[in-house]
Amino acid sequence: MAAGTHYLPGLTPTNEAPVQKSDDAAGYYVLGDKLVDPKTPTGPIAERWTTRKFENRLVNPANRRKLDIIIVGTGLAGGAAAATLGEAGYNVKSFCYQDSPRRAHSIAAQGGINASKNYKSDGDSDYRLFYDTVKGGDYRSRESNVYRLAEVSTNIIDQCVAQGVPFAREYGGLLDNRSFGGVQVSRTFYARGQTGQQLLLGAYQAMERQVAAGTVEQFTRHEMLDVIIVDGRARGIVARNMVTGEIETHLADAVVLATGGYGNVFYLSTNAMGSNVMAAWRAHRKGAYMANPCYTQIHPTCIPVTGAHQSKLTLMSESLRNDGRIWVPKKAEDCTKDPRDIPEEDRDYFLERIYPAFGNLVPRDIASRAAKYMCDEGRGVGPEVEETQPDGTVKKFRRGVYLDLGAAIERLGKDKIEEKYDNLLDMYERITGENPYEVPMRIYPAVHYVMGGLWVDYELQTSITGLFCAGEANFSDHGANRLGASALMQGLADGYFVLPNTITDYLADGPFEKIDESHPAVVEALEGVQSRVEKLMSINGERSVESIHKELGQIMWEYCGMDRREEGLKTAIGLIRELKKEFWTNVKVLGSADSLNQDLEKANRVADFIELGELMCIDALNRRESCGGHFRGESQTEEGEALRHDDEFAYVAAWEFGGEDGAPILHKEDLIYTAIEMKQRSYK
């Protein structure tokens, strides 16, 4: 029996276990043991979750109030988990770095949330949602997890409606759906372009209700700086009170990280300014494996960078590609002209030209890469932005392509377009100062979401006992690419329905031995954090945290962005190692550590982004194949499309921290499918 197939009695695997032949990252890592048991239940796929829920031990209601759970992060996953576990009667302590749980970045999600309700009677089912999600993830996710996600998706909609989430409705008062992300059914529930906001407020209100009930205690403006491990179990966290600067320890029977994604390793992304990897990275350094860190989703339709001052990027919903035609001038000398003066025959509708079948609706990664290549060629439009080249020289590029609504306005009328995209086009005008009804919009790809994250087993437990991870922070459900409207589904699935049903089995062994703040492991974690903060405050160098973060972002975007290659990744690793030295010898943080200090907050975060960046490059270097959001230039078809190598890489790369100066250790978890067959995609 192949490794990883222990849960398949009576089932036939559709693929062989992979055997890696290439070894691009030789010298940068150490090969560890295979991961053979992600605790997946046995049996046919549609029965696995039910089986597991039955097999799991429960906690008697009277015992729940004796159990403490720490949940870090208050987005869809963390907020939903805090509310649900509070309702169940556990003592929950909830932490967020914002001034209110309601501000977590889930709030910015626009499009919608998928669920296999089949309200349109268009042939949807749990299996179809499962199938679309595994295929969309380019066959790099764990099938049992994805099926479970599809299975609980319908419960999410029921729950949210009961909470008063104002989804769009039909005239008869029933819920409306739209189609999204290139699937053939309409299964996306939405609240205009603010679905994330409405779902988050639902979870937030449910959580606040538990605060009033006394089951949830909330700690706002608190940032987790380490996890406390006692006798091999996660038993608490070290957090900094961002107002007083006090470094506090909080103890519990279990710890849940729901701390979101790390897209800000690229400096510019659609993430919030504060989104960071610190909680996950601190856990990684204490033994939690980081899985597939290189899997990054780059969204094709964002508002382009206007200059060096740019602090973040804003997404324009992908739905615009339904009506907009994407083009650049055929001639580089036309790039500075008013686009309205460029005649039809001098425009290159490059997506329609290269991909005649799908045209402007090719998947996100293909659209993104094509835009990049056009701009690399010197046919980009919009303001010129300076970019530092590997040899240190600075070159100027225009990083934008046109998304032209002109033809759609002519065909459907301005009113129709206004009705469809009103908010969006207003936001565009506010940011760019250009009227998209008159001048073609400019767009460019931007980092949007990360599929990688902390490795978790089927129970959402990391490789540290008692430390769980939910939402975007874990790696589990999207494989190498996430479908539109699936992030909200996964966050809420984890928070409302999965974690509350799996953590019980762990807590059934509790309450664990009482520990207090004088326990040596607690003192050690606290002192570790204190000395790191003191170190950051005492370097007193020349460079702002911001400038180092920007430099990291440029390295990552250039070499570990849309087109990754062996040589570039190796260059990046070298540059990042130098940048790490620069940071720890030359960063400048003013003010004091014992008061509100935003530069200190950023310094802590950027220090971890630098280490994560190196691991992402090593992961990308090792994976000499293209899959989903990870495109290796060396692995493409003759037509320039992503080419997977299932025989070598159908595995999850779970990285163990290798020590301060040691190489990371790679543990492979083979992906064996029984309910679906792997296929190569084509969009020509």
Place this chain on the structure above:
Amino acid sequence: MKLTLKIWRQANASDKGALKTYELDGVSQDMSFLEMLDLLNEQLLHNDEEPVAFDSDCREGICGMCSLMINGEAHGPEVTTTCQLHMRSFKDGDTITIEPWRAASFPIVKDLIVDRSAFDRIIQNGGYISANTGSAPEANSVPAPRDKAMRAFNTATCIGCGACVAACPNGSASLFLGAKITHLGELPQGQPERYSRVQSMIGQHDAEGFGGCTNIGECAAACPKEIPLDVISQLNKDLRKSMILG
């Protein structure tokens, strides 16, 4: 362009605080207001002066974390959040005064940062529908009339930024309160708790020290999400009915 900035600096909650003047050059029209402050902070750091503390997170107008009174207006001269305000709304040579939200119920934490936890406590006192996870009926089993669902949505778009309070001469949070009362009160799922909700939320509002509403309308004018003033009428209507119902 070149600007003169007068910025409120206050080391902590107990410090007295004062406006401090800074000159800033090299500001581009394409910068957002907060990117302009980022530029100032980079300059301050270079001069060994502690950067100005201000709140922001999503920088796309939805999380509600950013604030700022800009020349006396909450979120500045446009109907949007401070993070979506761009420098093309200003011109070379302008003097811009930047202060934190001014309201007794939002104590200053540092510089331009205030404590808005009173909003969380208002929500804790009834700003929800009680529906434990797992207890929900099938989503389409309770239809909601489309116009009511639309009004619920329009009022649910409140981002909890506090501009309404900052703009109100009375420091009232009635618009925030009215938005939530209307959102939940328009939906069939919100009916069972409708009248207990309004009483307990108003009770907390008053206990937090927010002022009363005297129909001035500054709140709706300042609201970046354009929550309409009539949610306050809804609030009063529901309150009256709740008192009759006892």
